[in-house]
Amino acid sequence: MNRSRILYHMVRADFLERVRRYSFLLTMGFAIYLGYAVYARQVTLRLDDYRGVDNSAWLGTVIGLIATVWVSLIGFYIVKNSIQRDRQTRVGQILAATPMNKSFYTLGKALSNFAVLAVMVLILALAAVFIQILRGEDTQIALGALLSPILLLGLPAVAVVAALAVLFESLPVLRGGVGNVFYFFFWTGLISISVTLVTGTQQPTGLHALQDFTGIAVVMGQMQTQLRQLDPQVSNAASFGFGNFHATTKTFLWTGIHWTPALLFGRALWLAVAGALALLAAVFFDRFDPARNGLRLGRKQKEAGNTDVLDARFSVVVPALPSVSHLTPLLRDASNRQTRTRFFSLIVAEFRLLFRGHGWWWYAAAAGLFLGCLLSPIDAARSGVLVAAWIWPVLFWSQMGTREESFSTGSLIFSAPRAVPRQLLAMYAAGALLAALTGGGLALRLLFAGNLSALAAWGAGVLFIPAMALALGVTTGSRKPFEALYTAWWYVGPLHHIRQLDFMGTTAESSTPVGYFAAAVLLVLAAYAWRSVRRAYA
């Protein structure tokens, strides 16, 4: 079998496995929603007070930018599980025993990721056609003008994301939650470079095309040039995104992106970057070697002895061990006091479970943040240190509601009496306790200062964060949605003190605790309802 055929079959099998999963339907649903958002003008591209006439060139460009800006963010979290799936299904061990080349494997995974994201982009392209027909401002479908921005802007961007996902999965440090959080900031950096290019220059050069991952700088530059010919007074103000509430009052005719050789070279270069990233991933890929993937055992644990060797030793005479009759019988007591005590034990057990697998440095930083909250000026503690203190445990909260799925312990846990409500509430209490402890320094300050409204906002944060983690964890069974959504929300809301989105109440102006108290209750109820439905006997 030649190499291209091997690669084809690797990509095909992986792609088919994905598209036959329920989650793929959700992915496609998201793509359709993005198309709808453009139609409903929830996503808008505006230059000063202008938007383009809804012709093929304009809609193709808007959809192309959606593919580069939004699909490049969400898409990463959608596809960053291809190697993980081979690990979980243990197919990886079979593959590792074949002559499979590591570069082929990572390239195949990147291509499969790309195929999934490309399907999303193609759905968006199809949506563009429908939007143009439904809007009816220009009924002439010009396929070249419509598809070229979608394909030439969108596909290189998602190719880079597809390869980045494989690279992250291959690097042990970025494989888990750290990578999920880190990618958000990495993506913000990529977008920032593009935006800086938009605002920093009127006429993008070939160099800009190479730097501009999203292509937004080139597009905006060409649009502004074209618009200025129509209205020389037009300002440089431009925006693209969700919730662009300031309605545009004027339209202009956008004739499409002028694809210069430099621009095409820039896009091709991003494709080459994608290929290079996929191959770079092969350097770090462990080929499912458990020795490279396993737990790092401490000195004490190594000294505990190699019992595998003991296991393998066969002895004809089975040594006598205590029999069942030596087990102390358990007294069954279901009094209220006992039940309360045992529930408290479960909260403690869940709390301890949250902390497993993290080094001393985590606790040192958390203690530092606690002291920072306690000792900083109260406003700085509220608007700054608390924000840091409540992003620090994100990887702890993201475990909530997902452990039973990811470690296959569900059958052990849910065959216990009243396990669904007891374990869910205990888990939630442990998550809230974690929030209360990490941000506890501020609570003490607010309490002593008698600032009850700020304390209420703090309390809303304590209850809301684990509720969100629990609801997302239980419903998706994966840590990624919380890690991605929480980080993005944290960045937009609390960090920038945006009212309605500031669930931590970092300033008096941005604080809306009542809504977040209510949201916390609803999210916990949603988690309980979901788990009850999923567990037939709950």
Next chain:
Amino acid sequence: MQLAIESVTKRYRKGVVALREFSLDLKPGVLGLLGPNGAGKTTLMSILATITRATEGRVLWNDTDIARDPDVLRSVLGYLPQDFGVYPNLNAVEFLEYLAAVKGLDGVAARRRIDELLDLVNLTDVRKRPLGGYSGGMRQRVGIAQALLNDPELLIVDEPTAGLDPEERVRFRNLLSDLSGERIVILSTHIVSDVEATATDIALIAQGTLVVHATPEELLRSVEGKVWEWVVPSAELTAVKQKFLISSTTRRSDGVHVRVLGEEPPTNAQPVSPNLEDAYLFCLSRHRAGARAGAAA
């Protein structure tokens, strides 16, 4: 103490029927649940362990329908699933303490019992080692320990000896025999010798239906005079395989010793004492022949 399974049917999506009108009454003792792959054993176990619901029929624990009040059973249930996971960063003690809390056990009593159980499953020496570093057999023993945490009245173990070395397997069989006195133990396995060593009752299940429920002695009696052994040259083995239901073959210096099942003895064959494996194969082949005849009619 009684477990009654009444006409239980389990239908999965796309119309796959895993169990069909399955009925069984159980009293204290060890029930060996035998059957080929895909027979419905694990589905039955999941229903009895209150992990999944029956589509039709009901399961009664001391006359209480477990679909209506599963906690009545769960508080006295020990369950070792075929596939289960552990938290790799916890050690055996921490993992068992966590599950004891989930099961609602008192902390002091649970700690004492965990010590005793770790001793019982021979993991005391590695109690402080993270489970992520355990071998498959050691994890299985942790699974056995967690199933016994709450001193269960109903113990359900699905393929419990998978991954255990011969020594641990013998130890586990002895443990099951010890346990059987005042509780119901359901042991699902492919390994007939495990059942032979421990079961007081045997249920044979195939294609989601109960083929036979009997004591080991009754099963053995049912194939009495139907097991034969004779020696054939290696060259004739293929022809013999096509003609008879073969229980086992052993190559020796004088040829292949063939053990066959049948009403009539092959030429030159000697009758031999049946074992449970013979009984299992015989019942299964009779069931399949009946099913084929039913389908043809």
